[in-house]
Amino acid sequence: MTLYIFYFLSFLAILSAFMVVFSKNPVHSVLYLIVTFFAIAGHYILLNAQFLAAVHIIVYAGAIMVLFLYVIMMLNLNKETEPHKSTYLKLAATVSGGIFMVVLIGSLKGVEKIENLNAANQSAGLIKNLGHVLYNDYMLPFEMASILFLTAMVGAVLLGKNELK
Template identity: 70%
Template structure:
C-alpha cells in the first residue's frame, strides 16, 4: 500500500514539475508547482516526518506560492512585450541542462546501498520527539531565539509607528 502511494506521489510530482516548465501560462506554472510541493509533502508523510510536512506546506505551498502569484499578477506578463530568446541561447540552455543531468547521475551513482539501510530509531522525526529534544536539550537557545524575535517584532513596530506619526 505504501509503495503504491509512493509511486503515485512520485508520478504526480514529476508530471506536475514537468508541467511547471512546459506550461505557457505563468499562473498555471505556479499552480502546478503547488501540486508538486504537496506531493513532496506527501513523501514527508510517508517517511513519518509530520513536522517537516507541516512546515513544508505552510512555508512553501502557503507563503512562497502566494508571493509568486502576487508577483506574477503584478508583472502583467504579455506575449507581445516579452523578448524572444535567440536560438543560440536555447541550444546553450539545452547543453547546460544535459550536463547537469550527467553530473546528477554521476553523483547519485552508488547510493542504492544507502537507501536500503533503515534508521535505528524510526520515531526520531515525530513532532513529539522533536519537542522533547527542543525543550530539554536546547531550551536556552530556543528561549534566546524567541526573545530575539520578540525584540525584532517590537523594533519593526516602533519603526513603522514613528514613520506614520511624522506624517
C-alpha cells in the same frame, strides 16, 4: 502499495515541475509549482515526517506561493509578455540540464549502502521527537532564524518603499 504511491507522487512532482518551466503563463507556472509542493509533502508523509509535511504545506503552498501570485497579479504579468530565448539557447539549456542530471545521479549512486535502519528511532519525524531536538540541540540556530526573519522583514519593507527620502 507504498511503492505505487511513491511512483505516483514522483511522477506528479516531475511532470508538474516540467510544466512550471514550460507553461507560457506565469500564473499557470505558480499553480503547477503548488502541485509539485503537494507531491513533495506526500513524499514527506511517506518518509514518516508528518511535521515536516504540515510545515511544508503551510510555508510553501500557504505563504510563499501566495506571495508569488500576489506579485504576479500586482505586476500584471498574467499573460505572456516574455520574449523567448533563441532555439539554440533553449537547446543548450536543456542539454546542460540533462548532463547535470546524469552527473548528479552518477555521483550519488554510491550511497545506496546506508547502514541498517535504526529500529529504536522509528519516530524520528514525529513532532515530539523533533521538538526535543529542535529546542535542545538547535536552540541557538532557532533564535538566529528569528533574527533572520526580522532582517528579511526590514529589508523587504525598505526595498518595497517607493522613494527613500
